[in-house]
Amino acid sequence: MLGPARRVVFCALVCCSVYARASSCPPRCECSEAAHTVKCVSRDLRTVPVGIPGYARNLFITGNHIGRVGPGCFRGLDNVTNLSLSGNRISEVESHTFAALRSLRYLDLSNNQLTNIHPEGFSMHNHSLRELNLSRALYNHSAVMDLAASLRLSSLGALQGLDLSGNGLIFLPPRTFSRLGRLRRLQLSNNSLVAIHNGTFWGLGELEQLDLTFNALKSIPEEGLRELDDLPAAASLLLGDNPFTCTCAIEPFALWLNRSQGRVRDAEGLVCAFPAVMRNVSLLAAATRTLGCHQRAAGADMALQTSYVFLGIVLGLVGLVFLFVLYLNRKGIKKRVNDARDACREVWEGYHYRYEIDSDPRLSQVSVSADA
Template identity: 25%
Template sequence: MASCWTVLCALVLGLHLGFVCSQNQTTFTESVGTSLATDCPKHCECSPGVGHTGVLCNVIGQLEWPGTCTDIVAYKAGEQKKLALKLTGPADTFVSGFDCLLQLASLDVSQTSLKLVPNMFKGLRIDGSLKLGGNDIERIPKGTFDGILAVDGLDLAHNRLVELNISSFAGLENVRHLDLSYNNITVIHQGALSNMSRLQSLNLASNSLQTFSFKQFSPSVRLDFFSLQNNYLTNLYLESNKTEALPFHKDSQFDISDNVIECSCSLAYFLQALPFPEDYLMNVGNTLCNSPEKLRGQSIALLDSSGLVCTAPEIFMSYPLKQKDLLTTSSITLECHATGFPLPSILWITPWGDHFLHDQAHIPNTLSQNLVISASEIKDHRRYKERNVLMVTDIKADQSGHLIITKIRGSMHGNYTCLAFNPAGNTSKVMDLSLYCGIQSTYTFSLILGGYCASGFLIFGFLVGFIKMVVVWLRHKLYFIVPSFSKAASTVVGAPNQDICSQSGCNSVGVNPRSGDDSTNCDASSITCPNSPTSLSFIEEEEFQEGDHDPEQSGSSSYHAARQHRLRDTIEEAKGRWRDGVERKMERMRKNVQHIRESSSNYVHNIKETGSSAAERMKAGVAHGVETVKYQLQSFKELCGTGDMGTNTISTVTLETDIDSNQQSKVVKQMTFI
């Protein structure tokens, strides 16, 4: 019985202890869960996984990214697992880089409209993949991946990349997986992939590639997977028919389905290097020949390499045909069209030895040896620009095989060679570009314009001289008119005397019948009446002697003397009035003449000064224009010279003329053209 109670007590005690322990465990679990939820950075979601912890953060803007990055680092420090980080946010949120993260299991920045900048991933170590897909990236700036410590895979799918150059993947030597699918890549320049010596998979599906050369890969590369599906692929270039020339091993998978492959002799090396193509090719049913017509629709895996043929290229059309005269600084597109099977590629050789080709990755080694050049010396675009040189020339070889030259220089004249080549051979055509300078027509136009200007100035000078002569003549004319006014005064004075005397009827002495005034002043000695038998001169002063006359005669003599005296007074008064009037009129006339003379003198002086100033200014302007054209012609002659592609120095001499002081100064500038 006691043992039963002992067992019962032990059972009750065990249940109690189990309950207490379960309560403590629940409390600890809730505490740990609360701690994890609290430590997860703001605006982030954290989800622990196997081998890593997933963190999804939505960063609102560029200003919040440094704080969020610090929180992520603090959260990672409390975890025993690496973080698989996925970030979302606006386009410019992460331009400051990701160097604060240091080490991650993976980094996903896809579909954020991310803008790549140099050194963006400096100091970052990623054990897994770096996902940059869906960001509409058009180009990879130089130095984007410089300083990245490690990354296993790079995903750039679903972007807008057009070309890959030698600096696109610099710093990614340890990348093993590269996804470039669903872009618009048309050309991969030689050396773009050669630094990835550990590459194991490459996806170039759904791009716009027309050719691909296996020389792109490092000799040590062996791919597990390589896809060129759904491009515009016509040729695969391989320099040897040995298996070692292909970057494959026995378990490799190669997909070139859904292309427009030309089954020519250029494909023979590829088929010979793969003894059993069906073991390597994926989607064999869709890996078909597009040309020639007799092989259209046949599977490449079933072809006999010995039956594949090529046709040597032949140039059937070019522009210009042989020779072309071109104005310096203008632009031109040189065209070269060739036939052959497979379709030939076009290589351009300039007069100074530069080589241009749109896709330089598939130049045969034999052609490179004949040209004594390396693939690195062949460019698809080059800009000729030097310091202190105003003009910039661009030369580019486009996808159609045309050579586009913008703002051609005078030293770029000469023979341009169009070289068409394919695996069956090559052919060439020479085009001669002769450049002429527009300064000749400008010089002729300047002479014509100068002649017109000189004629205009000559006519203007004649007009000014004629006006000056007229004004001088008027001055002399007015000067000689002045004495004639003084001479005319006597005539004016005499006229009224004669008129008054004639109106008196010659019966009443000195009386004007119209005025009724008998006090008219007329000179008795000069007044005559044509119809009177006697003249007024008979009135003379008589000397009367006292006692020599009788009373009757004395009364008569007194009357006549008084009358004669009154008449003389009247005549003297009239003469005084006329004299005053004439003097006043003469004075007014003299003032008018003096005013006219002064006005004419001022007017002539103003015309003279204005004409002289205008003539001097125009003379200085013409001299300045002639001297400027003269010195500019020398500089343009240097620009339009026919020298080698070396350095040309242009000396620009400008003659500046101060119109007011008529002082001249020269300004010399030197510019060097390459």
């Protein structure tokens, strides 16, 4: 049995040991218990460091050389609400990587080189995540299929902000965001999107802001316009700095833009990029005052109708002249017809005579004797 003094000393040593472990800081990291923050910035780390204190709410592991992250990297970090893994050259996100972070609200994976994202890479248990930053995070645009699959199978139903800017995306698979029903902000700027198709933004029933600036949109066809119209009425759109081509094909988009100026926040700044004669012309004015597609179409129809009328008149006159010539030469034509008829009759009689001779042997002998 330990004496009272010894028990006090023993308890003090145990408490100090526990406190030391709780307050320990991983090598090459900086920890602040008062600020609940741990920073492991540009320390040439190859893996997520172990021994991160449990008090950490803000965890910054950035600018390192961490190739992959998995579920074992963040165990025991129930208090982390903000996690930044930016600029680590991460290429792989394994299944349920962030599931242990039960309080996580902000996740930053920007400036990485993701090539392999497990379909359940973003699956979490308690739907706590509110902001996900994946700007400049994909190694190339081909990783969009993995990303779309992971977003469709994720448990990010409470996500409010998603940043996919700067990833060189050429297209977005249909229903990529179908499980993000509470998303309010979607950043798609600085990509290479060439079109908006049916189902691109399906399921975004609470969207408030969609940023499509600095993409490769030459126009938005009627299918894409219907997709934009299906977004919530309060959603604001940004479409600036796209290479819009102002031919008659863009007229439906230009007319839609005039009707939707309240939703498109930068509508007044949208201009034509091609052709050269239309460069920097406002898209709001392009359909009605500059392109003049309806006027040209009406003029073309009128010119075509005039051509048909003129052709009919010419053909009618030619027909009348032909009939008049026939009338003037009716006697000569009749004589030529009679002569041709008589000539045909003589030829026919000659052929008939030769046929009778060839078919009757007796007449054939008489004909031969007469010839001798």
